[in-house]
Amino acid sequence: MATIHDVALRAGVSPKTVSRVMNDHESVSAKTRERVRLAMQALDYHPNAVARGLRAQAAPAVGILMGDPSGGYQTRIHHALMVACLQNGRHLSAELVEGDLAGWQDRIRAFVTEGGIREMVLLPPECDFAPLKALLREHDVRCVLISPTSPDSLSPSIVMDDRAAAREVVEHLFSLGHERIGHIAGHPDHAASTLRRNGFNEAYAAAGKPRPDPALIVPGDFSFKGGLAGAQALLDMDDPPTAIFAANDDMAAATCMEAQRRGLKLPDDLSVVGFDDAPIAAAIWPSLTTIRQPFDQMTQRAITALNAWSANAALGKAAATILTQHSLVIRESTGPVRAG
Amino acid sequence: MATIHDVALRAGVSPKTVSRVMNDHESVSAKTRERVRLAMQALDYHPNAVARGLRAQAAPAVGILMGDPSGGYQTRIHHALMVACLQNGRHLSAELVEGDLAGWQDRIRAFVTEGGIREMVLLPPECDFAPLKALLREHDVRCVLISPTSPDSLSPSIVMDDRAAAREVVEHLFSLGHERIGHIAGHPDHAASTLRRNGFNEAYAAAGKPRPDPALIVPGDFSFKGGLAGAQALLDMDDPPTAIFAANDDMAAATCMEAQRRGLKLPDDLSVVGFDDAPIAAAIWPSLTTIRQPFDQMTQRAITALNAWSANAALGKAAATILTQHSLVIRESTGPVRAG
DNA sequence: CCACCGCATGACATCGCTGTCGGACTGAGC
DNA sequence: GCTCAGTCCGACAGCGATGTCATGCGGTGG
Incomplete structure (x- = not known):
């Protein structure tokens, strides 16, 4: 493995000059620079990142x-x-x-x-x-x-803007005629969970609708399993929602699974929306409407x-x-x- | 940030001795060792991995x-x-x-x-x-x-043993009464694809059954999309298989999706098996029978x-x-x- | 011609750690 | 008392790169 010293030797300059060439530093004459470049190439020199790191x-x-x-x-x-x-x-x-x-x-x-x-x-x-x-x-x-x-x-x-995104989700559901919308919240440790829930609530206010039934918001934890539990809670209600907005795609996928287990036909019997556009969103049937982050x-x-x-x-x-x-x-x- | 030198100073020894203590090297008297340990703790010393790396x-x-x-x-x-x-x-x-x-x-x-x-x-x-x-x-x-x-x-x-695993999959399907089994192969660049396909074929021989219809083996690439195409090809057949073994879970999930799109009821109308036990295997409905790797x-x-x-x-x-x-x-x- | 300046370059030390080598000390054996 | 072996430990160098400072050089102005 060639070191800066070998390059210097070959180019007939000091190691420091080679260093200068590598780092586009200060003034090195064009001629010297070229000579060093050539030597570096000839020796297939690669600076040692560990040594640099130490320095x-x-x-x-x-x-x-x-x-x-x-x-x-x-x-x-x-x-x-x-x-x-x-x-x-x-x-x-x-x-x-x-x-x-x-x-x-x-x-x-x-x-x-x-x-x-x-x-x-x-x-x-x-x-x-x-x-x-x-x-x-x-x-x-x-x-x-x-x-x-x-x-x-x-x-x-x-x-x-998690809040705005959640609002858009709800507005999309409003536009499809849904009024009774359930929400499976995210993991309480993730602050995004709160934002998404807030966005969910705000959409109602923004549309001039009454505050949504608090019973329609159930806790979740971003996991598939948590989504399953959330979906069960929502679908077990006497007056279940016609749409469910899960705070991420895993929970939305779980919601789809639970609904299908119960014989519901999606999206006719239930609309589901996720969040994140994870690979799973496009990999399940029906594929998930969701929010994509760039x-x-x-x-x-x-x-x-x-x-x-x-x-x-x-x-x-x-x-x-x-x-x-x-x-x-x-x-x-x-x-x-x-x-x- | 304390260095080995600081520790040495505090312990009243040379840096080399500190190094020896750290690396459980050679002979260092118990007393010295203890003194060095104490100094390291007192200074909250952590050896610099970059310097070690250079050395x-x-x-x-x-x-x-x-x-x-x-x-x-x-x-x-x-x-x-x-x-x-x-x-x-x-x-x-x-x-x-x-x-x-x-x-x-x-x-x-x-x-x-x-x-x-x-x-x-x-x-x-x-x-x-x-x-x-x-x-x-x-x-x-x-x-x-x-x-x-x-x-x-x-x-x-x-x-x-990919081959044995594939055989087990097919044997499982045999035990459920399936005879006409489709296989969506993996990406041709992955050698495991060949092994799994071979295992698929071997299972027939091992069970004393005739060689499976070659038309039932369609190419794939381990991607969800590829699985979709494979499933379409298999389900479009005049005499479609009653079970499909996909070379990984993504393609199996795609197979489930395609089947459900066509109104098939799983597993009654079609059994599906994947490979890998990826998270998606448990996250779709119906959840996938698959091979788990430890x-x-x-x-x-x-x-x-x-x-x-x-x-x-x-x-x-x-x-x-x-x-x-x-x-x-x-x-x-x-x-x-x-x-x- | 001298003082001075700026440019291009090199010598040297250094980052933190550890391998090598050798020195100091101990105790045993004669 | 001297040698010798063995134990414990430190001085030094060096891993590969680069910051600091010094140096040599040519050119400019007085």
Whole structure:
């Protein structure tokens, strides 16, 4: 494996000059630069990222915290982030977080101190955990939050308007004639859950309709199993809803499953809407009407924000909030309310 | 951030001694050892993994190549590997591979040379790509293959018996009275596809039945969309099968969707079996009968193999093949063939 | 002709850790 | 008292890159 020293030797310059050429630094004469370039090519030289990391006192990677992969939200973000990193010549280093924060604390500290991670992308629900953010701040880790509920004044945030999206879902159902709409809420730890529920309620007010029956809002946890329980509760009602808006696609899929088990025909007997446009949304029958988030754009912007921050250390103080555009994807799981 | 030097100062010893204590090396008197331990605790010292990596000429992480996350197979392995790494005090570093090998080659080379990755876990389909393995070998990267089709004499392999599993699927269908069974094959690039198809055929021979109608085997690609096309082809036949065995769960889910679109009642009108026990298998209605692979065990063993290899460099030469046990998970998508 | 300046480049130290080598000390044996 | 072996430990160098500072050079102005 060629080192900077070998290149220097071959090019007849000092290692420092090779370093300068690599980093487009300061003034190096065109002739020298060319000679160094040639030597690098001839030796198939690749700078050692670990050594750079030691010198720079930072790992050559952006950190990401990954929890439970079920639901696919996190998986899709992770994949999109890898693509974005690739395009920006960066690397991603993932650390597992499962269970409660207390359990992670040491691990995250180790991730940051031992692993030398100085930049991190935080996903829901971790992006909303104040103690975690405090811990990272304490270690001077630059964070970019993807989809936090309340943007952080100290970290750039890539957000989407969960409330507006939920309102659009309900308006779509209104337009199909549904009035009695059930809602299976998300995991109480995810702040997005509250936003979606609020959006659900607001749609009624915005349409000048009476406040929806509180019994139509049942708790959930974003899991398939939780969705099953929620759907059962709603469909067991004496006066069941004609449409159900689940706070994510997994629970919506569970709702479809439960309804079909009971012999209901979708969407004729029941309309179902999810949230996230997870792969499962298009993989079940009927395919799910849902809200799509622009992951590619979000992750691309997250990395861009980190780049900008690196380029200008002052940026952290005026953390930007970047709003991304969601969209309602209408598929087969929603239809007009049945007459009668 | 405390360094080894700070600890040494506080403990009144040399940095080297602190290093020895950390690595349980050679002889350090109990008293000194204790003093160093105390100093480490007092300073909340954590060794810098980047510096260690530079010294050791290796990144402090195990590499993994990740392609398209759809289907969830890779995602689940990745998650299980993170858990296994955590338990073994290691880290995982993922690199994206999409498109053809030619495109990756440089990236993987950079991953290995710049990133300093010296150990890697290879998943399907990459674990079956000879040029990739040659490239990695050339750079002295220790690889463990998860589920390769033909174990590699130079790398430990964690395998499962795809053929036997496929046979079990067909035998299960036989036991329910099905004779006319369709098969949607997997992606031709994945060697497992062939194994599963062979297992499918072998089951007929093993049961003393005539060779299945070749028209009942249609091509697929492991994607939901491909499954849809396969199911359409099978269900459009003049004499459609009474059961369909798809080479993975995504295609099985697609088969269910297509069948339901056509008004078929599952499993009464059609039995469906998948492969992998992906989350979607339990998330659709009817839930899928499928083959489960023991991911936790597989990944745990992969890391164990790397540990053993590190401990004894000679191991690489006598690469072990570790067989893991799959199981048939019977759910709601399979039932007795309808009389008539 | 000298003082001075700016550009291109190199020498050296350093990031945190660990392998190598050798030194200091202990105690046993003569 | 001296040697020798063994134990415990430290000085030093070096992994590969880069920041800091110094140096040599040619050119400009007085």
